[in-house]
């Protein structure tokens with residue numbers, strides 16, 4: 001008799017009954033295996049597979065074991081150690097068909113070692129750095145028994161009021177798509193079945209970053225052309241890179257919630273894009289169909305979601321409560337349920353869980369004694385990646401880098417805040433393991449140097465905001481308020497500044513201010529910190545701002561008053577060291593912002609790749625009857641792709657290999673990049689394309705290529721890009737991707753604003 005021990009190291013009693021009874025061993029053949037298993041499942045067991053349970057949230061731990069053994073659960077999230085996950089898997093394997101569950105978690109920018117937030121990773125424009133962050137996250141998370149991450153988050157946003165701007169990779173479809181692809185491959189590794197691979201659940205499908213007014217969970221209304229051209233490409237890139245799962249967004253799209261959107265989940269995702277993995281709802285999203293008002297009751301919500309193609313419900317009881325009855329009543333065909341279950345079982349198969357349900361959980365004897373042990377962290381990699389994520393926005397009179405023998409006043413509520421270094425969605429990151437700027441600067445300063453520290457201000461004095469941010473953590477508040485008066489704190493900081501050669505002010509937002517459900521109507525640095533900055537400015541000492549925040553803030557005051565501005569986003573476990581490396585010149589900054597910095601909220605949306613207009617404003621010409629505002633110049637304060645270095649670079653005008661590009665051929669664009677300064681350093685050469693005349697209005701420019709180049713002082717290098725028809729394509733009125741014949745501009749620059757141009761014709 002040919003039997004098969006499915007689960008490797010574990011006991012023969014765990015062999016699937018179907019196979020133990022003598023059926024052929026089919027584990028090597030995914031579809032036969034899944035079909036055989038499906039045939040043996042009751043409707044109740046099938047529905048169980050469609051439930052993703054939030055531990056502690058919708059399910060107390062005590063009840064979970066019972067549900068697992070009853071075969072009522074497909075996967076769980078929020079338990080993050082092998083020790084916690086092992087008994088849950090054992091309980092699942094006591095179910096009739098012994099189907100393993102998978103374990104998911106929000107591993108968004110690191111797991112135990114925290115890397116910079118999405119905006120920071122994107123600022124590196126370095127796919128090796130992005131891959132390092134993703135791979136290490138997968139290694140650490142899988143070593144904790146996790147199988148799936150709810151990442152990458154690839155929502156394009158053009159509205160920094162949205163708190164989740166922090167999680168994403170910025171405003172540009174090309175850059176975000178590159179990162180999406182890189183992240184999926186890094187998480188999933190060589191093969192999903194490997195013990196150190198994590199399945200990626202790309203989110204939030206789709207268009208979540210376009211919520212109206214930047215207010216979280218608000219509606220999304222968008223033309224199909226804009227969707228396809230600007231917002232959908234990153235999800236597509238993740239799917240093409242093999243993402244095993246897609247998380248469905250909470251928002252509506254042109255009136256239809258994503259969770260009940262058959263066009264989105266079936267026509268686009270499965271039929272057009274060929275996605276064959278598992279779709280998962282966002283937290284409680286099926287129940288929210290009632291609140292959206294597209295379902296009259298829970299039964300209808302469950303029917304709409306499953307019919308639309310939503311396979312698994314996350315932390316939502318409606319599938320469990322209604323699907324069986326809906327099938328009985330003939331309102332949901334059994335084939336629909338079967339298809340959803342097939343996707344779930346397929347994901348588990350791909351993760352290697354049928355071969356060994358303990359593939360990532362391992363054996364108890366190998367469990368780490370301390371899950372937070374220092375030895376489990378990847379500090380060096382975190383520091384290297386974080387250094388690349390820092391964007392130097394201003395550096396007047398070369399105030400940076402600082403001298404290690406200087407007397408430095410380090411002030412500001414973020415200078416020594418461990419928790420804020422982590423940024424939002426920091427998974428299993430531990431605040432006390434982060435290096436703050438204060439610790440790092442103290443360590444870096446030479447024996448002649450001196451660090452004078454004063455907090456200077458609370459992050460905010462807005463009582464309501466502080467209460468909101470501390471809501472989940474009353475016992476261990478995230479935002480700790482210094483009880484001293486604002487005047488007293490400022491006076492202390494000013495006194496330190498007066499004794500110092502230079503001031504470094506670490507200001508910005510608490511990490512919770514740029515998070516889910518943390519939208520703002522203002523992009524200002526909170527008033528408490530502004531008061532501090534103005535007082536510091538009065539001292540006349542050089543003022544260096546180190547910004548920590550999860551969205552582009554309004555930096556008009558900073559631009560006019562600070563001597564240097566370093567945007568550090570939230571830079572992770574080793575953030576303090578990385579920032580100190582840049583402040584003291586041990587690392588030459590090379591980050592470029594992946595998002596435009598608007599001058600004010602009134603200017604939003606501000607994005608570089610906006611469509612052309614009939615009455616554009618032209619710099620230096622009267623504004624009458626052109627598209628502009630009274631109060632402020634057009635365009636952002638700092639454009640997309642902008643960031644300074646301690647050295648200087650020159651870029652030659654672009655040279656083209658031909659003036660005409662014939663279809664099917666390629667055209668080479670080359671430029672000479674030279675490091676004309678005195679330090680070694682890196683910059684990013686950016687290639688933009690503009691279609692001069694087309695059947696639909698086209699953007700003023702679109703990023704189509706970039707190269708991060710490191711050059712020694714005085715060194716130069718030819719940088720080459722290939723252009724083919726593919727780079728010239730857009731979605732036309734029929735949503736066909738076409739490259740229309742005619743003239744195109746090639747624009748090359750070190751940011752999106754200052755570019756040099758050449759033209760060619762597509763024939």
Ligand code: NOJ
Nearest residue numbers: 106150203204282283516
């Ligand atoms: C809700 C968030 O929108 C999503 O990004 C996250 O993955 C889930 N909660 C699970 O934590």
